[in-house]
Amino acid sequence: MLKVEVDRTQxxxxxxxxxxxxxxxxxxxRDEMEYTPDVEDAELDNVxxxxxxxxxxxxxxxxxx
Amino acid sequence: MSPPVVIVGASLGGLRSAEALRRCGYAGPITVFGDEPHAPYNRPPLSKDVLGGEVTHAAVAFPQRAATSDVEWRLGTRIRSADLEQRSIRTTDGEEVRYRALVVATGLRPKRLSPRTATLAGAFALRTLDDAAALRNALHPGVQVVIAGSGFVGCEVAATARQLGCEVTVVGSAELPMLGPLGSALAEDVMRRHVERGVRFRMGTHVAEALGQEAVEGVRLADGSEVACQVLVEAIGSLHNTEWLDGNDVNAAQGLRTDSAMRVLRADGSSWRDVFAVGDVARFPNAIYGDEPASIEHWNIPTETAKRASRILALQLAEDPRLDAAIAERFAPVPSFWSDQYDMSLLAYGLPALADRVELLAGKAGGDCVYGYFVGDRMVGVCGIGMRSEVLKHRDEVSRYGHVPIGEPAR
Known part of the structure; x- marks a missing residue:
């Protein structure tokens, strides 16, 4: 699994x-970005x-x- | 051991080239030369929030990835010349370095008003972290600032300087700030937002000369009038850093010409097999805009061109049979730009500057809104203030392959 983090202050x-x-x-x-923090390895290139x-x-x- | 892949330029394009070479399976030596002393960092914040806050390398540094931990970084080392036939480059200290393949990522430097202002106290250009740190130290409340140039950098610095309490005058040769990339409707809106916050504009003219012997005391405009200032920011465009390639068989007029595989072209139009150019320095054909090479100085282009070049180069070094197919693939990176000024956050896809017609697509002029930019009935750009989903909706439409002539380099 991959762990994605987004700095919401940025x-x-x-x-x-x-x-x-x-x-x-x-x-x-509302045009706010939402994301899935835990994603499959197959998404590595995209992330x-x-x-x-x-x-x-x-x-x-x-x-x- | 074979000589390294040498990347000249340690900013975004150079960094992404090294990363992509590793990702594409090249495991051999990589050496990156950078003339600045700093590890790769992100430039756009230097005119925006970082200029308004603390200008430190930590605030803008790109994260270093594990995959590139064995890359040799030769920072603070400028390259003076290259011999592409002999596959070697030479540093300003006279050291000769041989390469297996060369990636040119030397980018741009700001144009200056004159050789004199380049050394005059109080006159600044903004490209590097050190430039930003020096400018930040001069932007005290009450200081009179003249900004020569009303493009992205000029407008962003104006907003930041105003928010720091400076008295700001923007001098631009067009009728409106950012008119080329935004069109008149949005450009008027940008100007209004600045004026409401107390920025003055002198449009339709330009700074003819800086006044002051030891330090800047003001500027004289082309119409003969004078504006007093203690700080002059020169944001009048940029020049391609290609002089170190002089004497080689390349075409470096308005950027280093490449084929669509980002391989540098000889004067006769044939490609150097082992010399690539990426980022702002490259003038490359983009399949969205036909065959005519152009330099697109938007932030996403170094990343896109570096990935393209490194993929081709990695296949070539591995003697991979898929190389020819990769070269033949269409290369069509969608230009994108953004700008933050005060509470206005603007985002665009495509090249609005090409348009002969602009149309409000959504929202309300003066507030959150989205404009479409057209050549005939073909949408070539979309730009919005806020309304991100609405802007994104049109991204595919502005990135279709076609033959919209690209004209003058964007930005």
Whole structure:
């Protein structure tokens, strides 16, 4: 499993992460970013791409257990 | 042991190139040269929140990934020249370094008004962390600041300086700030937001010269009028850092020309097999905009071009039979930019600057809103204040392959 964390003090809901990893990140009806913190290893490439493109560099990723 | 893959430039493009080489399976040596003393860091906050707060490397540093822990970082080392035939580069100290493949990621530097302002006290340009730290030290409450240039950097610095209590005047050659990338409706809105907070604008003119012998005392504009200031910020565009490649068979006019695999082109249009360019320094063809190479100076492009170049390079170094297919794949990174000024957070996809028609798609002018930018009936850009889902909805539409001529480099 992967552990995804978002620094909410940085996040500005740009939604670039949603483009790269739609299974992990989404914008809700109020345009706030929501995400799944625990994700399958298969999402690694997508989540790393989301980490890369976040304009606020607010996403971090830990390789779990 | 074979010589390393050498990456020249230790900012976003250089970092992403090294990371992507590892991710694509290249396990050999990588050496990255950077002329700044700092490990890779993120530049956009330098005109925004970091400039308004504490300018430290920790505030903007990119995290180092485990996969790149064995990369050799030669920071504080400038490259003076290269010999692409001999596959070698030379540092300003005279050290020669041979490479197996070269990735050019030397980016841009700010244009200056004149050689004099480059050394005049009180005159600043903003590109590096050290630039930002120096500027931050000068932005005290009550200080008069003139900003030459009304693009992204100029407007963001204006907002930050105003919030720090400075008296700010923006001088721009267009009718409105950020007019090129935003179109007149949004540009008017941006200007209104600044004016409401007390920023003054002198538009349709430019700074002709800085006044003051020892330190900046003011500026003279092209119309002959003078504006007093103690701080002058030059945000009038940038130049590509390619001089170190002079004397080689490359085309470096307005950026280093590459093919769609990010391989640097010779004058005759053929590709160097072992020389790549990524990031702001590269002028590459984007399948969204046809075959004409262009330099797109938006923040997401270094990452996209680095991933493309490194994938091709890794396949090539591994003599992988999938190389030709990878080179033939279309490369069509969707440009994206954002800007924060006061409480306004703006996000765009595509290249609104190409448009000949702008249309309000959603929301209300002056508040949260989304504009579409069109060439004929084709949407080439979308830009919104807030309303992220609505902006995102149009991302696919602005990124279809086509032949919208790209014209002048964006931004």
């Amino acid at each position: 996040c500005q809901n740009f939604g670039q992460c949603v483009v790269e990893a739609p299974n992990v990140f989404r914008l809700n009806s 790393e791409a989301a980490v890369d493109v976040c304009p606020m560099q607010a996403i971090s990723l830990a390789l779990g257990r």
